[in-house]
Amino acid sequence: MSTTSSRPTDLPRRRIALLIVAVTLILVAGGLFTWRQARLAASAAGYAPPPVEVSAIHVEPETLPRALTAIGSLQAVQEVMLATEVPGRVVAIRFEAGQEIDASAPIIQLFDGPERADRAAAAARLKFAGIQHERSRSLAPTGAEPRQLLQQREAELAQAQAALQQIEARIAQKAVHAPFAGQIGIRRVNLGQYVNAGDPIATLTALDQLHVNFSVPQQHLSKLRMGGEVQVRSDAAPGLAFTARINAIDPVVAADTRNIAVQAIMQNPDRVLRPGLYATVDIVQPPRDGAILVPTTAIQTSASGDSVFVIKDGKALLVPVHTDGEVGERTVVESGLAAGSLVVTTGQLRLQPGAAVALAPAATGDQ
Numbered sequence: 001m002s003t004t005s006s007r008p009t010d011l012p013r014r015r016i017a018l019l020i021v022a023v024t025l026i027l028v029a030g031g032l033f034t035w036r037q038a039r040l041a042a043s044a045a046g047y048a049p050p051p052v053e054v055s056a057i058h059v060e061p062e063t064l065p066r067a068l069t070a071i072g073s074l075q076a077v078q079e080v081m082l083a084t085e086v087p088g089r090v091v092a093i094r095f096e097a098g099q100e101i102d103a104s105a106p107i108i109q110l111f112d113g114p115e116r117a118d119r120a121a122a123a124a125r126l127k128f129a130g131i132q133h134e135r136s137r138s139l140a141p142t143g144a145e146p147r148q149l150l151q152q153r154e155a156e157l158a159q160a161q162a163a164l165q166q167i168e169a170r171i172a173q174k175a176v177h178a179p180f181a182g183q184i185g186i187r188r189v190n191l192g193q194y195v196n197a198g199d200p201i202a203t204l205t206a207l208d209q210l211h212v213n214f215s216v217p218q219q220h221l222s223k224l225r226m227g228g229e230v231q232v233r234s235d236a237a238p239g240l241a242f243t244a245r246i247n248a249i250d251p252v253v254a255a256d257t258r259n260i261a262v263q264a265i266m267q268n269p270d271r272v273l274r275p276g277l278y279a280t281v282d283i284v285q286p287p288r289d290g291a292i293l294v295p296t297t298a299i300q301t302s303a304s305g306d307s308v309f310v311i312k313d314g315k316a317l318l319v320p321v322h323t324d325g326e327v328g329e330r331t332v333v334e335s336g337l338a339a340g341s342l343v344v345t346t347g348q349l350r351l352q353p354g355a356a357v358a359l360a361p362a363a364t365g366d367q
Contacts (some may be wrong), residue, residue, distance in 0.1 A: 051358040054347035056311055057295070061339045064291035064327065067231065067282035068223055070262075072214025074234070076275040077265065078180050078206040082107055085173045087196045090189055097186045097202070105178045108189065108201060112174035119167040126160035133157045182206035183271075207271040212244050214281045215259040223285060224249055230264045231282040237272045246283075292337055293330040298345045299323065308337065309344035309351055311359075316344065318353045 088110030095107055133153040140150040178184075185203035189195060212232055216224065230244040244266030253260055264281075273279075300307045300318075307320045321336035337343070344351065351357065 049356075051314070051356040052316070052347060052350050053358050053360050054309075054311075054316075054344045054351065055360045056342050056344045056357075059292055059294055059333075059337065059339065059341055059343055061290040061292060064288040064293070064332065066285040066288050068216060068220055068285060070214040070216050070281045070283065072212050072232075072279050072281045074273055074275050074277045074279055075211040075213055076205045076207065077209040077211055078182065079275060080179060080204050082176055082178075082184075082201040082204055083198050084108075084110060084176055084195055084201070085197055086110070086170075087194070088112075088174055090191055090193050090195060093187065093189070093191055095184050095187070095202070097184065099184050101178050101181065101184055101204075103178055103181045107176040107178060107184075109176075110174040110195075112171050115167060115171045115174065119164065119171060122160070122164040122167050126157075126164050129153070129157040129160040176201060178204055180204070180206055205275060207268055207274070210266055210268050210273060210275065212264040212266060212279060212281060213261070214264075214279075215254070215257070215261050216283070218253050218258045218260060221253075221260055223283065224260070224262060229284040230266075231284060232264075232266060232279050233282075234273055234277050234279045236274070236277050240272065242266050242268075242273070290339075292333045292339060293327060294333055294337070294343050295345045296326060296329055296331045298343050298348070299331050300348065308333075309348045310337075311342040311344060311357055314356055316348075316351045316353060316355045316357050 090108055091111045092109035093107075094109070095101060095105075101107075133150075133156070136145050136150040136153040139145040140147050182204045183206075185205065187202050188200050189202075195201075212230065224246065226246055226249065228246045230246060232242040232244050233240070244264035246262060247265045248263040250261035294308060298308050299321075300309070305320055306323050307318050309316045310319045311317075319336055319341075322334040324332045324334040326332070344357070347360070
């Protein structure tokens with residue numbers, strides 16, 4: 001009986017064959033990977049993304065009106081709370097609330113019966129003193145009466161005149177008249193009511209002219225001048241602007257706010273505005289020539305500052321800019337943007353610096 005066994009030389013040969021196969025597989029796999037990467041690189045190099053469609057406008061320098069804005073309030077040039085000088089009972093009311101009245105128009109009348117009686121007595125004494133004075137004046141030159149008596153009659157006549165004037169002044173205090181023309185307010189007294197001196201009757205306001213009171217920070221003092229133009233706007237008259245002129249600048253700066261109080265005077269046509277209203281005040285400044293303005297939507301804001309996309313040679317360039325406030329829906333560009341630049345206004349959120357751009361058809365007419 002015989003036993004079959006492998007020869008010692010078969011094992012090394014098998015290992016060599018397996019090694020050759022493994023190396024061959026690695027080389028093939030590596031070649032395939034290299035070939036694929038080369039294909040991908042060639043494909044990427046030959047691909048160009050389509051241009052991004054944007055809207056853009058050419059910016060040109062323009063003259064920009066300027067104004068310093070403040071918040072103020074309106075005040076009547078002439079306004080007073082009507083009141084009596086002496087106490088008394090109201091016997092007549094000669095106005096209606098909201099009525100337009102003329103200067104010196106009667107407002108109310110207090111009871112003045114005793115004063116009128118006193119005036120009648122004083123008038124009688126004055127008449128008698130006048131007669132006595134005439135008699136002495138005719139007799140004194142002839143010596144029929146002493147000159148000393150004539151001097152006494154003259155003093156009595158002057159005293160009688162003063163007494164009558166005093167009573168007439170007391171009667172005048174019983175009546176209240178309008179010191180100026182204007183519109184009278186809501187009535188605060190009733191017929192038959194007893195009022196004390198100083199009790200309010202009604203307000204009287206002249207609405208043809210108004211004062212505009214406002215304040216500005218101290219750094220703007222050089223921008224204020226007497227007679228300077230001021231534009232006034234109020235929510236009570238939407239869409240309307242009123243012209244006023246500065247008539248007073250407080251000589252002292254407020255110690256707590258470091259603001260300067262300013263007052264302007266304005267006409268109030270058709271009594272549109274009323275005292276007490278808040279108003280927006282624009283202090284007109286000399287216009288700024290050569291200003292560059294872009295739509296506010298064109299401004300890109302980031303931590304590094306403001307910037308805009310500018311189109312040059314069909315490419316989008318990101319340009320840093322410095323802004324100086326807004327005018328309506330546009331922003332003033334202080335520096336960084338040249339006149340004539342083509343600035344992207346919409347579609348910039350999809351842009352990257354250097355990206356190709358195409359103008360939207362709607363923007364073609366604006367170029």
